[in-house]
Amino acid sequence: MPDLRLSDLSVTPAGARRPVVDRVDLDVPAGQRVLLVGPSGAGKSTVLRALAGLLEDDVDARGEVLLGGRPARPGEVGLLLQDPLDTVVAATAGRDTAFGPENAGLPREEVWRRVAQAHAAAHHVAGRDRDVATLSGGERQRLALAGALAVQPSVLLLDEPTSMLDAPTAARVREAVLRAAAGRTLVVVDHDLAGWAPHVDRVLVLGRGGLLVADGAPADVLAGSRALPADGLWLPGAPAPRPVDVPAGLLAPQLAVPGAATGDALLTGRGLGLVRRRRGLRPAPPATVLHGVDVALPAGRSTAFTGPSGSGKSSLLAVLAGLARPTGELTAAPGLAGGLPPQPWRWRSRELAARLAWVPQFPEHTFVRATVREEVAATPLALGCPGARGEQLLELLGLAHRADVNPFRLSGGEQRRLALAGALAAGPAVLLADEPSVGQDRGTWAVVAGLLAAAAREGVAVGVSTHDERLLRVLDGPVVALRGGTRVAGVAA
Amino acid sequence: MSRDGTPAAVPSGVPSGVHRTVHTPVDEAVEKPVDGAGEAGAAVDGPVDAGVPPTPAQLRSAAPGPPVRSCGPLSLLAVSLLCALGALAVDDWQQAAVALLVQLLCLPLVVGRGASPGRRLVPLAVAALSVGWSTVLAGDSDEPLRTAATAALRLVVLVLPGVLLLGWLDPGEAGDHLAQRLRLPGRVVVAAVAALGQLATLAQVWDQVAAARRVRGLGAGRSPLSRARWAASTAFGLLVDAVRRAGRTAVAMDARGFAAAGVDAPRSWALPAPWRRADSVLLAAGALVAAVPLLVRLLG
Amino acid sequence: MSTTLTRSSSPGRWRTVDLVTAAVLGVAFGVVFWGWAVVYAALSPVFAVLAPLSGLLGGVWLLPAVVGALVVRRPGAALLAELVAASVEALLGSHWGVGVLVSGAVQGLGVEIAVAVFAWKRWGVGVAVLGGVVAAVLEGVYELFAYFAGTWTLGFQVLYVACFALSGALVAGVGGWALVRALARAGALGAFGAGRELHRRG
Numbered sequence: 001m002p003d004l005r006l007s008d009l010s011v012t013p014a015g016a017r018r019p020v021v022d023r024v025d026l027d028v029p030a031g032q033r034v035l036l037v038g039p040s041g042a043g044k045s046t047v048l049r050a051l052a053g054l055l056e057d058d059v060d061a062r063g064e065v066l067l068g069g070r071p072a073r074p075g076e077v078g079l080l081l082q083d084p085l086d087t088v089v090a091a092t093a094g095r096d097t098a099f100g101p102e103n104a105g106l107p108r109e110e111v112w113r114r115v116a117q118a119h120a121a122a123h124h125v126a127g128r129d130r131d132v133a134t135l136s137g138g139e140r141q142r143l144a145l146a147g148a149l150a151v152q153p154s155v156l157l158l159d160e161p162t163s164m165l166d167a168p169t170a171a172r173v174r175e176a177v178l179r180a181a182a183g184r185t186l187v188v189v190d191h192d193l194a195g196w197a198p199h200v201d202r203v204l205v206l207g208r209g210g211l212l213v214a215d216g217a218p219a220d221v222l223a224g225s226r227a228l229p230a231d232g233l234w235l236p237g238a239p240a241p242r243p244v245d246v247p248a249g250l251l252a253p254q255l256a257v258p259g260a261a262t263g264d265a266l267l268t269g270r271g272l273g274l275v276r277r278r279r280g281l282r283p284a285p286p287a288t289v290l291h292g293v294d295v296a297l298p299a300g301r302s303t304a305f306t307g308p309s310g311s312g313k314s315s316l317l318a319v320l321a322g323l324a325r326p327t328g329e330l331t332a333a334p335g336l337a338g339g340l341p342p343q344p345w346r347w348r349s350r351e352l353a354a355r356l357a358w359v360p361q362f363p364e365h366t367f368v369r370a371t372v373r374e375e376v377a378a379t380p381l382a383l384g385c386p387g388a389r390g391e392q393l394l395e396l397l398g399l400a401h402r403a404d405v406n407p408f409r410l411s412g413g414e415q416r417r418l419a420l421a422g423a424l425a426a427g428p429a430v431l432l433a434d435e436p437s438v439g440q441d442r443g444t445w446a447v448v449a450g451l452l453a454a455a456a457r458e459g460v461a462v463g464v465s466t467h468d469e470r471l472l473r474v475l476d477g478p479v480v481a482l483r484g485g486t487r488v489a490g491v492a493a
Numbered sequence: 494m495s496r497d498g499t500p501a502a503v504p505s506g507v508p509s510g511v512h513r514t515v516h517t518p519v520d521e522a523v524e525k526p527v528d529g530a531g532e533a534g535a536a537v538d539g540p541v542d543a544g545v546p547p548t549p550a551q552l553r554s555a556a557p558g559p560p561v562r563s564c565g566p567l568s569l570l571a572v573s574l575l576c577a578l579g580a581l582a583v584d585d586w587q588q589a590a591v592a593l594l595v596q597l598l599c600l601p602l603v604v605g606r607g608a609s610p611g612r613r614l615v616p617l618a619v620a621a622l623s624v625g626w627s628t629v630l631a632g633d634s635d636e637p638l639r640t641a642a643t644a645a646l647r648l649v650v651l652v653l654p655g656v657l658l659l660g661w662l663d664p665g666e667a668g669d670h671l672a673q674r675l676r677l678p679g680r681v682v683v684a685a686v687a688a689l690g691q692l693a694t695l696a697q698v699w700d701q702v703a704a705a706r707r708v709r710g711l712g713a714g715r716s717p718l719s720r721a722r723w724a725a726s727t728a729f730g731l732l733v734d735a736v737r738r739a740g741r742t743a744v745a746m747d748a749r750g751f752a753a754a755g756v757d758a759p760r761s762w763a764l765p766a767p768w769r770r771a772d773s774v775l776l777a778a779g780a781l782v783a784a785v786p787l788l789v790r791l792l793g
Numbered sequence: 794m795s796t797t798l799t800r801s802s803s804p805g806r807w808r809t810v811d812l813v814t815a816a817v818l819g820v821a822f823g824v825v826f827w828g829w830a831v832v833y834a835a836l837s838p839v840f841a842v843l844a845p846l847s848g849l850l851g852g853v854w855l856l857p858a859v860v861g862a863l864v865v866r867r868p869g870a871a872l873l874a875e876l877v878a879a880s881v882e883a884l885l886g887s888h889w890g891v892g893v894l895v896s897g898a899v900q901g902l903g904v905e906i907a908v909a910v911f912a913w914k915r916w917g918v919g920v921a922v923l924g925g926v927v928a929a930v931l932e933g934v935y936e937l938f939a940y941f942a943g944t945w946t947l948g949f950q951v952l953y954v955a956c957f958a959l960s961g962a963l964v965a966g967v968g969g970w971a972l973v974r975a976l977a978r979a980g981a982l983g984a985f986g987a988g989r990e991l992h993r994r995g
Contacts, residue, residue, distance in 0.1 A: 009798070011798075013983070049744070050798045052748055053797055053798060053799070053800065054744050054747055054748060054799075054800055055798050055799045055800070056740075056799065056800070056810075056983065056984050059799075061798045061799060063798060064797050064798070065797045065798055066797065071797045072797075074750040074752070074753040075749070075750045077748075078748065078749075079744070079745070079748035081741060081744065081745050081748075083741070085694055086738060086741040086742050086745055087742070087745040088687075088690060089683070089686075089687040089690065089742070089745075089746060090665055090686070090687070090690065091663075091664070091665045091690060092665075094546060094763075095665065095763055095764070098763035099683075099746070099749055099751075100749035100750055101761070101763075102754070102760055102761050102762060102763055103749060103750035103751050103753070103754035103760060104750055104754075104758070104761075105754075105755070105757070105758030105759055105760055105761045106761055107761060108545055108761065108762070108763060108764075108765070109544075109545060111761060111763045112543055112544060112545050112546070112763065113543050115543075115763075116543040128546065129546065132690075133693060144745075147749060148748070148749070150749075151749055151750060318704065321704075321708055322708070323704045323707065323708060348712070349706070349707045349708075349709075349710055349711065349712025349713070349714075350710045350712075352707065352708055352710070352712075353708060353709055353710030353711075354710070356708070357708065357709075358704075358705070358708045360701055360704070360705055362701065363705070364734070365698055365701065365702055365730050365731070365733060365734035366701055366702050366704075366705035366706075366730060367730065368705070368706060368709060368711055368726065368730075370975075370978065370979075378709060378710075378711065379709045379710050379711075382709070382710035382711055383710055406978055406979050406980060408733050408979035408980055408981065409979065409980040422709065423709075426710070570891070573890065573891035574891055574895075576891075577890065577891050577892055577895075577939075581939065583942075584942075612886070613886035614886075616886060616887060616888040617888065617890070619888060620888035620889065620940075624940055624941060626844075627844035627847075627941070627945075628941065628942075628944045628945070630843070630844045631844045631845060631944075631945040631946060631949040631953075632944045632945060632946070633944065633945065633946035633947075633949075634944065640944050641944075643942070643944075644941060644942050644944050647942055648940055651890070651892065651939070651940075652888070652889055652890035652891075652892065653890065654890070654891075655883070655890030655891030655892070656886055656887075656890040658891075659883050659884060659886075659890070659891060660886065662883075662884060664880070664884065680807070680809075680812060681807075681812060681873065684809070684812035684813050684815075684816045685816045685819075685873070685876075685877050685880070687813065687816070688813060688816030688817045688819065688820045688877055689816075689820060689877070689880065689881065689884075691817060691820055692820050692823065692824065692881060695817075695820055695821050695824045696824050696827075699824050699825075699827075724825075724829060728825040729972070729975060729976075731821050731824060731825060732818070732821055732825075732860075732972070732976060732981075733976060733979050733981045734821075735817050735818060735820070735821035736814060736817070736818065736864070736976060736981040736982065737981055738817060739810065739813045739814040739816075739817035739818070740810055740813075740814070740983075740984055742813050742817070743808075743809040743810035743812075743813040743814070744810075746809050746813065747800055747809050751809050752800055752808070752809050
């Protein structure tokens with residue numbers, strides 16, 4: 001089996017002055033398992049794509065990657081990406097896995113032999129005839145793994161393969177990856193240092209500026225963690241950062257809700273249900289995503305919504321935000337509704353925006369303006385009450401220096417923070433945030449956690465869906481645990 | 494049931510179009526499906542089925558449904574086009590009526606269990622009415638109502654077969670046939686099929702963008718102008734996502750050798766694209782139906 | 794630039810990202826057309842009085858072809874994007890049945906003609922407008938012939954095509970060009986010429 005060798009890699013994106021990856025040399029002996037970590041924006045994915053020979057041809061890339069002393073042939077290096085939704089190319093699981101063998105021009109019988117082998121190796125047990133649209137997140141990622149294995153690569157590269165999954169599912173996918181990687185060279189990029197470290201031979205740390213700052217056995221690298229960028233990595237065992245202080249009054253609701261003493265519910269749901277209808281022609285069976293959920297969102301508290309992916313957290317948040325019409329009874333307190341009908345889904349856009357805010361789970365495509373500054377000002381302007389809150393929020397969230405940038409150009413973590421700033425800028429009385437702490441490093445996590453806690457202190461009714469144990473401890477409010485669309489007792493992980 | 498407790502996906506008589514999982518606004522807020530008990534049993538190796546699986550048309554044949562379910566994409570497309578072409582011969586409402594009657598007589602062959610044409614026909618009705626009405630308004634005729642009826646019926650004759658037949662078209666299967674039978678460039682066909690597979694995801698993105706705008710006070714207003722502006726800015730959010738997504742999908746495809754497909758060896762196809770007897774029957778019958786307007790015109 | 798790090802591309806062969814972007818743009822516009830149908834329905838009563846003016850709304854249907862051409866900049870990109878968008882409509886059940894596929898081909902070809910006139914070298918607002926106009930005229934004539942059976946008076950027919958062409962020039966041409974620029978500003982077109990030109994200027 002050949003060794004993988006990357007020599008003197010420097011990559012400068014089009015239009016950028018400084019390289020994202022700066023003179024990185026990397027020798028990976030055949031069969032070694034390597035974990036590559038670093039703060040967001042350190043160029044980890046760029047290194048991985050260079051190893052796969054798949055950098056865009058518009059970047060300025062110098063250096064060379066060789067497999068066994070020669071350029072890799074197509075299919076010799078397999079690559080698994082973060083979001084398995086982007087990897088799917090066909091309608092059924094089997095046909096999707098067949099894509100690589102088809103590209104290689106293999107005969108039909110051999111194609112399907114490869115598919116069967118790859119499904120077994122990747123633990124894709126949903127079957128080859130399964131409609132890919134019905135796969136769960138974990139099943140999808142295992143199918144993506146099968147797709148990579150079907151071309152029988154000797155090197156397997158993984159770009160944050162578990163970051164979109166909840167912890168138990170991530171663990172199962174990791175197990176499938178590690179089994180499938182037996183006898184292959186493996187290079188993994190992931191934030192989950194604790195999850196991967198026990199299973200790899202070597203940990204590489206990329207620092208800000210794209211330089212390699214640490215390289216060694218997992219135990220050695222973690223022991224020398226003082227040398228590592230402290231706010232950039234979630235090291236195993238390190239304590240949660242302290243939420244930052246937020247100036248008093250910054251997050252006070254613009255709409256004074258009369259009679260809403262701390263603890264009164266601003267939104268109350270009884271027997272909430274939501275049936276997912278299929279928009280399309282052929283009626284697929286509608287799926288019940290929420291069923292009989294009782295919930296109250298008290299002013300001045302942070303209510304946490306927990307449960308595995310698919311348990312209905314996001315749907316419940318969207319229902320509370322007046323974005324979908326549920327069955328059952330959803331009522332806003334008279335003080336909040338202020339003369340409007342009590343059901344938020346009946347409110348008009350501006351009426352809704354004057355009362356509540358919602359931060360979607362994937363905010364990357366929901367921006368409404370062409371610069372960060374305008375983005376934060378958009379809702380206050382639409383409501384006719386511009387103010388300085390937005391600028392202050394940008395400052396707090398570390399986005400002030402990016403104020404003139406197009407929101408779509410921000411990094412994932414920055415976009416999430418901007419969405420939070422945009423939601424808070426108009427001073428809502430209710431804040432509903434869907435997984436707000438995902439993708440933040442220690443520094444920005446402390447700001448997000450601080451803002452959520454401060455909003456509750458100012459009397460906002462905060463609702464947060466999260467997997468993040470650290471955030472749950474900071475919020476310190478009622479917990480609504482969901483499973484399969486219904487409320488269950490206790491705190492579900 | 495498959496062994497992980499989830500229902501095994503047995504494609505039913507319903508053709509698996511691109512609209513399988515297109516959801517209503519915010520219905521699941523892009524939540525991934527349940528990763529629950531199903532994952533628990535995943536550590537067991539299942540029996541592997543290594544043969545070449547049946548084609549979508551063979552699967553449809555095995556399930557109940559109207560006879561047309563056994564047809565492949567090329568005959569469906571060809572007959573749809575032929576019928577549209579045939580309708581161009583209509584120049585009187587009686588010809589159109591006869592042609593429509595013949596088409597309606599063939600209806601049981603095309604619709605039945607597993608295919609509900611109702612909602613597909615709504616746009617057709619709207620189109621027919623608008624064509625008829627505009628002909629009354631803009632027409633150049635001594636008998637405006639008669640001309641309008643002709644134009645509206647002619648449109649129904651032109652559109653109806655395609656609307657019903659294309660409901661049976663499976664994009665992936667169409668790709669196989671276009672590339673293997675009609676020899677269209679393989680990579681183009683595969684890219685188009687992969688893109689069509691993203692329809693459900695992109696529709697969800699649209700819903701997300703629309704929801705975010707609503708909650709931020711930028712929802713669609715009442716006036717047509719504000720609606721148009723709303724549609725334009727929502728569309729922009731969707732397009733940004735689409736182009737980004739396309740870039741990531743292209744990387745994933747190239748990682749599986751798509752860039753070099755067909756360079757050294759011709760790209761192969763996991764499933765064959767057979768022209769079956771049902772296709773010949775449909776083509777013959779369809780050609781006859783398509784010729785009805787012309788025949789009535791010549792005979793009448 | 795190293796050949797082992799980047800995806801191999803030869804000038805004649807479409808890169809994967811070209812193919813997939815053109816096709817996914819087509820699908821995205823297929824989704825946009827649903828949204829547009831809502832607006833269209835809201836506006837149609839306006840045109841109950843003077844039917845040929847409905848051509849003013851037609852430019853929207855030409856956007857996939859113009860945007861596909863301006864983003865990907867290869868012969869055939871407009872056709873691919875427009876045909877995929879039309880396929881989405883056809884699969885979902887369009888007003889015009891299989892006719893929508895013919896429309897897709899006609900509109901795509903219209904834009905292809907315009908970019909071919911400039912030998913696939915110019916991608917500015919002028920080409921976009923020309924593409925919109927050619928596509929609109931072809932599509933307008935096709936619709937009058939196929940759907941309206943040539944029953945309108947000549948004056949109304951000319952008015953319809955003129956309205957369509959105006960809409961093609963403004964909505965599809967100028968609008969499509971502006972859309973591509975906005976996409977480039979949003980950093981979505983890094984892999985394409987339109988995105989790179991922005992960097993060179995900025």
